[in-house]
Amino acid sequence: MPPIEVRPATAEDAAGIAGVHISSWQGAYAHVFPTESLAALDELADRRADHWARTIEESRAAGVVHTLVAVAGDRVVGFADVRASRDEDADSARVGELTAIYVAPETWSSGAGRLLMAASLERLAAFGVEEATLWVLEDNPRARRFYQAAGWTADGSVKDDEFLGTPVREVRYRKVLE
Secondary structure, three states, X not given: OOOEEEEEOOXXXXXXXXXXXXXXXXXXXXXXXXXXXXXXXXXXXXXXXXXXXXXXXXXXXXXXXXXXXXXXXXXXXXXXXXXEOOOOOOOOOOEEEEEEEEEOXXXXXXXXXXXXXXXXXXXXXXXXXXXXXXXXEOOOHHHHHHHHXXXXXXXXXXEEEEEOXXXXXXXXXXEEOO
């Protein structure tokens, strides 16, 4: 595999981002969601790509880059998205949020996630926030270990939600930025 680099996403990366998003859900959540629901995500690839293209263009038009991609050669192997916290209990001038960080399953343990995490935290610090949060499915032990290894800690906040017709619980992690 070529070396992995992290850079700001462009609209041209949207299809690659959508592919990583879908394949990582299919790989990480096979024990949580029904097989047929995860398989049906493939049908949403074009819609997900359109969503990411719009998201990237809107943030660029606002003069702020929120989405980063990890690339190996010309292939998107991961992505991350950061912005002001969306949580009602957060001071959005002080708290940022890592809204997404995903790596294609075939590149798990390649270092792409660590590179994306470091770049995401740098981006949040550049926004001037003092701490960051993220939400993760409670039943995602691999991701939770990854976040804990990167210095994030669960802050006790939880929320119940539903994805793909399945009730899930999410837990919030927090990290003070240096």
